[in-house]
Amino acid sequence: MSTYLxxxxxxxxxxxxxxxxxxxxxxxxxxxxxxxxxxLAMATATIRAKRAAVVAEVPDWEELRAAGQAAKAGAxxxxxxxxxxxxxxxxxxGGHVHWxxxxxxxxxxxxxxxxxxxxxxxxxxxxxxxxxxxxxxxxAVAGITAHETDLAELIIQLGHDRPSHILVPAIHRNRxxxxxxxxxxxxxxxxxxxxxPAALAEAARLYLRRRFLAARVGVSGANFAxxxxxxxxxxxxxxxxxxxxxxxxxxxxxxxxxxxxxxxxDLAVFLQLLPRSSTGERMNPYTSMWTGVxxxxxxxxxxxxxxxxxxxxxxxxxxxxxxLHCIRCSACLNVCPVYERVGGHAYGSVYPxxxxxxxxxxxxxxxxxxxxxxxxxxxxxCYDVCPVKIDIPSVLVHLRARHVDExxxxxxxxxxxxxxxxxxxxVMAEPRRYSAAxxxxxxxxxxxxxxxxxxxxxxxSAWAQARDSPVPPSQTFRQWWRDEHRKPS
Amino acid sequence: xxxxxxxxARIRAALADDGxxxxxxxTGPASTATQFRTRGTLEPGPLLDLLAERLADYRAxxxxxxxxxxxxxxxxxxxxxxxxxxxxPAGLDLTAPPDGIEIVTDxxxxxxxxxxxxxxVTGAAVAxxxxxxxxxxxxxxxxxRAITLVPDYxxxxxxxxxxxxxxxxAITRLAARADHPLTWISGPSATSDIELKRVExxxxxxxxxVILVGP
Numbered sequence: 007m008s009t010y011l012x013x014x015x016x017x018x019x020x021x022x023x024x025x026x027x028x029x030x031x032x033x034x035x036x037x038x039x040x041x042x043x044x045x046l047a048m049a050t051a052t053i054r055a056k057r058a059a060v061v062a063e064v065p066d067w068e069e070l071r072a073a074g075q076a077a078k079a080g081a082x083x084x085x086x087x088x089x090x091x092x093x094x095x096x097x098x099x100g101g102h103v104h105w106x107x108x109x110x111x112x113x114x115x116x117x118x119x120x121x122x123x124x125x126x127x128x129x130x131x132x133x134x135x136x137x138x139x140x141x142x143x144x145x146a147v148a149g150i151t152a153h154e155t156d157l158a159e160l161i162i163q164l165g166h167d168r169p170s171h172i173l174v175p176a177i178h179r180n181r182x183x184x185x186x187x188x189x190x191x192x193x194x195x196x197x198x199x200x201x202x203p204a205a206l207a208e209a210a211r212l213y214l215r216r217r218f219l220a221a222r223v224g225v226s227g228a229n230f231a232x233x234x235x236x237x238x239x240x241x242x243x244x245x246x247x248x249x250x251x252x253x254x255x256x257x258x259x260x261x262x263x264x265x266x267x268x269x270x271x272d273l274a275v276f277l278q279l280l281p282r283s284s285t286g287e288r289m290n291p292y293t294s295m296w297t298g299v300x301x302x303x304x305x306x307x308x309x310x311x312x313x314x315x316x317x318x319x320x321x322x323x324x325x326x327x328x329x330l331h332c333i334r335c336s337a338c339l340n341v342c343p344v345y346e347r348v349g350g351h352a353y354g355s356v357y358p359x360x361x362x363x364x365x366x367x368x369x370x371x372x373x374x375x376x377x378x379x380x381x382x383x384x385x386x387x388c389y390d391v392c393p394v395k396i397d398i399p400s401v402l403v404h405l406r407a408r409h410v411d412e413x414x415x416x417x418x419x420x421x422x423x424x425x426x427x428x429x430x431x432x433v434m435a436e437p438r439r440y441s442a443a444x445x446x447x448x449x450x451x452x453x454x455x456x457x458x459x460x461x462x463x464x465x466x467s468a469w470a471q472a473r474d475s476p477v478p479p480s481q482t483f484r485q486w487w488r489d490e491h492r493k494p495s
Numbered sequence: 496x497x498x499x500x501x502x503x504a505r506i507r508a509a510l511a512d513d514g515x516x517x518x519x520x521x522t523g524p525a526s527t528a529t530q531f532r533t534r535g536t537l538e539p540g541p542l543l544d545l546l547a548e549r550l551a552d553y554r555a556x557x558x559x560x561x562x563x564x565x566x567x568x569x570x571x572x573x574x575x576x577x578x579x580x581x582x583x584p585a586g587l588d589l590t591a592p593p594d595g596i597e598i599v600t601d602x603x604x605x606x607x608x609x610x611x612x613x614x615x616v617t618g619a620a621v622a623x624x625x626x627x628x629x630x631x632x633x634x635x636x637x638x639x640r641a642i643t644l645v646p647d648y649x650x651x652x653x654x655x656x657x658x659x660x661x662x663x664x665a666i667t668r669l670a671a672r673a674d675h676p677l678t679w680i681s682g683p684s685a686t687s688d689i690e691l692k693r694v695e696x697x698x699x700x701x702x703x704x705v706i707l708v709g710p
Contacts, residue, residue, distance in 0.1 A: 013509065045690075052691045069531040083513065086506045099674060105498035107505075157697065158688035174688055181689055203689040207697050214698065219606040219645070235673045245644065245684040245699025252640045253606050263502065270673050274663035275531065277679075281626075285687055288549065289626035292699060293679035294640075300676050302603065303639035314502045322509035 010323040014107070015371040016316035021109040021140040022168070023316075023370050025354015028377035032352035033344075042349050045180045050340045056286025057337060057391070064282065073275045074394040078331035081267055082321060088233035088266045089312060095236025099298025101308040108315045113144035115311050116225065116258055120150050123256050123307075125222045131240060131247045132156030133227025134172060134334055135262050135313060137356045138369075141225070152225070153217055155246035157210050164191035170350030170358060172336040173284050178349050181206065214246065224250035224305065228261040229333065230276060231310075234269045237297045238310070241280060241290050251294050257305035262313050264321075264330040276333065279393035283335035316369030325404045329364045331394045336361075338388035338398060344381055353378060360388035364401040372408045379405035425465070447478040533667075535625070535660020542624050543709050546658055549627030553682030554695050556704040565652065566591040568706050569616065572650050576702070578613035582642055586635020587618060601642050609641060614648030615700075620672065621665045622653045622705075628681045629653060629705065630665060632672045640676055649700040651680075655709030 016023050025032060036042060061067055081088055093103045106112035120128055128145065130136065130152050142152040142163075154163040161176040162169050165187040169175030176184065185201040192213055199209055226247070230239040238259055240247050251257060267276070281290040299308050321327050339345045339359030350358035355366035355375070363382055367375035379402045388398040410424045433443045453459045454477030462470035481489075496504070537545060547557045560568035570593035573581060580597045582604065583589065592598045599612070618636035619629045629651055631637040643649050659665050669677065684699030695701065 010509075013505065049691045053687075056691075066531040073531055083510065085510070086503050089503070089506075105502050107498050107501050111498055155698075156688070157686045161688070174691060176688060177691070184689060203692050203694045204696070206689055207686055207694045211697055215610075218698065219610060232673070237673055243684070244686045244688075244697035246697070248640065248644050248678065249698055252644055263506070270670055271663075271666060274533075274666040277666075278662050287553075287681070289623070289628045289679070289681035291553075291681050291683070291685045293677075295673075295677040295679075297674040297676075300633070303633060303676055304641075312502065314505065318502070318505035318509045321506065324513070 010319050010326070013319040013322045014316075015319045015374075016369045017108050017110055018374070020113070020144075021138050021315075022356045023138060023366050024374055025352075027354070029352055029354070029381045030377060032354060033348040033381070036348040036352045041180075042178050043347060045178055046346055046349050049174065049177050050346050053286055053340045057283060057340070060282045060286055060288055063288070064278065070275055070278055071393055071395050074279050075331065077267060077272045077275060078394050079328075082264065082327055082330055085263065085266070085321065088268055089263055091233040092231055092236060092266050093312075095233070096298055096308075096310050099236055101236070101298040101310055104309060104311045106311055106313045106315070109139035109313075112139050112260060112311055112313050112315070113141055116141060116260065117144055117148045117150065119256070119258055119309055120145065120223055121148065123223050125150075127151045127153065127217075127221070128223040128225045129153050129155050129217055129221040129250045129254065130159075131224070131226040131242065131250045132159045132175070133225075133260065134356060135227045135260050136225060137169060139260070139313065139315060141260070153214070155214055155218070155250060156242075157207060157244060157246075160210055160214070161187060164188065168351055169356060171339060172334050172357065172359070172361075174336075178351070218246075218249040218253055221250070221254045223256045223258065224254040226250055226257065226259045228259050228265055229280065230273065231261055231266045232270050232273070233266050235297060237270070237295050239273065239293065239295045241293050243285065243291045245292055248292055248294055251296065252304050254305050256307040256309070258309045258311065260311045260313060262315070263317050280333055280335055283337040283391070283393040316371075319371070320365070320368035323368065326364065326368050326401055328396050329361065329368055329401060331396055332361050332365065333394060335393055337391040337393065341387040341391050342382075343385065343387070344383060353381065360398045361396070364396075364398055364405060367405055372405055373412055376409050379409060441482075441484060444482040444484070448480065450478050451480065453477070531663070532661055533663045535664060537624070537660050539655060539709070542658055542660055543655060543707055545660070546622055546624035546627065546653075547707055549624060550682070550705050553627050555627070555682050556702065558704065558706045560706055560708050561710065562708055565706065565708055569593065569650065569652070572704055572706065573614070573616075576614060576648055576704070578648065580611070580613050582609065582612045582615050582646060584617055584636060584638025584642060586638070587616060588636070589616070601638055604642075606641060606645055609645035612646045614650060615642050615646045616650045617643055617652070619651050619653045619657060621668050622658045623660070623662055623665045624658055625661050626681060628665070628679055630669065631678045631680070632669065633675045633677070640678055643678065644699060647700055648702045648704070649680075650704045650706065652706045652708060655707070
């Protein structure tokens with residue numbers, strides 16, 4: 007049952023899976039930022055409407071979701087076999103495959119590969135996994151400069167900022183803020199730059215063009231890898247991905263082990279689910295697929311780095327494992343009432359929002375991200391939109407239970423919620439205790455105003471800080487029932 | 496222990512408690528009980544109309560031509576664009592190159608060379624009507640990937656027989672070419688990174704024009 011205990015997780019001190027403070031503290035600060043809330047509300051409302059429209063066009067959407075879920079579950083169940091098959095196919099077509107147990111190992115592998123080319127620069131396709139392992143920082147230590155080429159990642163890199171959304175890392179910035187960052191940080195930018203999104207995109211095009219044409223090493227992630235054929239797949243919009251995957255001599259792709267899919271036919275499902283769920287388009291502008299090395303076309307050196315970094319710890323948890331099915335569409339972020347108000351930084355990890363709240367704690371070990379499973383109201387909107395039907399609310403509850411169990415095992419004082427649940431179970435186990443408790447609750451009536459109680463005494467004050475409680479009724483249901491049935495008919 | 500052995504050992508340990516029958520090895524989604532669409536239903540005429548509509552919806556330019564009019568259509572497109580110097584892949588057969596336009600066949604041109612062209616003309620492997628997508632598979636009439644990436648204008652010739660209605664049909668058609676570099680293109684380069692507003696034209700060709708050849 008608990009094979010995940012003792013399974014190695016993502017190491018501390020490298021990469022971006024842990025925040026510097028617990029979620030409630032970070033969230034409180036984010037909530038005070040009205041500009042952030044305004045930017046997020048605008049952006050998430052836009053993308054929600056686009057997604058809803060293109061999903062409604064597809065008559066077999068629910069069948070596709072079910073097929074996506076089944077394909078991912080099958081891939082996880084035989085993950086060792088599919089990874090070995092992928093390795094064989096990539097090698098058969100002239101690619102090299104490397105295996106990294108964690109972020110430290112992956113960073114070392116990539117750094118050594120870049121150093122071997124003699125290049126001091128790489129161009130990067132937007133990739134969650136290289137952000138997760140802190141690859142840019144590791145390359146910088148080795149004197150190698152990583153140029154982010156996705157527009158949003160460029161905004162983040164130039165602004166010395168952290169990404170706050172899986173798909174649109176700079177979602178917390180509006181056009182005026184982006185213009186200021188470009189004017190301040192972008193060498194050679196036109197000082198007359200306006201904040202028109204088209205003008206800002208044009209500035210990025212001019213800034214990166216020379217870098218693309220001269221690039222010798224490209225670094226990417228992968229959206230999908232097909233075990234049957236050895237094919238890697240990257241889905242993008244701007245063409246920066248195509249530039250990085252096509253023009254350099256050497257391509258290094260870092261991929262989480264959970265990205266493998268068994269068969270070529272699986273793409274028929276995922277290339278419908280992903281674009282409609284992420285950018286709300288029928289199809290994203292560009293999807294690149296390549297298999298090993300093709301003579302005369304694209305990079306002639308190809309390296310694939312397969313990364314664990316806590317994924318096997320998640321795999322060992324039969325309930326939590328489904329978080330590995332995630333295809334990083336970010337639909338769950340865009341519908342989440344918590345994410346919409348606090349933004350991505352409050353989660354402390356490169357994976358924010360509902361999926362981050364179930365993924366990050368499993369990659370690091372629950373105790374290292376213990377506040378994240380509580381960063382949800384369990385409303386279930388994330389489950390409804392998930393293209394591969396990850397039951398995020400159930401995994402959140404499961405991880406809360408793991409946290410309580412692990413805290414108890416270490417004889418640490420459990421969370422107030424755990425004490426309350428234990429007390430509730432004692433009271434509710436015995437009818438007499440339950441009646442007495444209900445009668446006692448009526449004593450709280452004078453605290454109420456307009457049917458609500460705002461403040462509660464400690465230890466309930468922590469709960470009441472952000473929530474009103476209903477005023478207890480003057481009569482319990484049992485009293486009402488007794489009175490009703492005593493009346494003569 | 497090597498990284499490879501370590502990761503594989505962890506995976507096997509993680510899966511050790513699973514019942515062997517929980518998820519039988521998949522041979523693809525077709526083997527699952529759920530059935531999604533694998534074939535479209537449109538007749539050829541409406542199919543081409545849908546492709547034209549969906550291409551235009553994502554800001555591609557669309558020109559329709561009968562087979563006999565193809566050369567004239569290519570000439571008209573290049574003239575409208577004001578192109579003077581065009582690169583083409585070795586296997587593209589432009590029987591009557593338009594007057595006054597220099598046509599250069601790619602023989603491994605550098606990225607900088609490609610950047611100096613006004614545009615590129617290619618064929619396509621498959622087009623998907625429902626999503627407004629064209630797929631290039633590196634065949635001789637489409638060439639290597641860089642030639643459709645660096646020039647700012649891509650003129651793509653799609654024949655009616657290459658058009659399918661939905662994504663699964665395209666995947667089936669491309670199965671035999673799965674180990675070649677494939678590029679799926681839906682409209683010109685675009686970004687939604689600023690306030691999630693779609694802006695056309697970032698790093699890839701900023702203008703995509705499609706000539707649909709059919710009855």
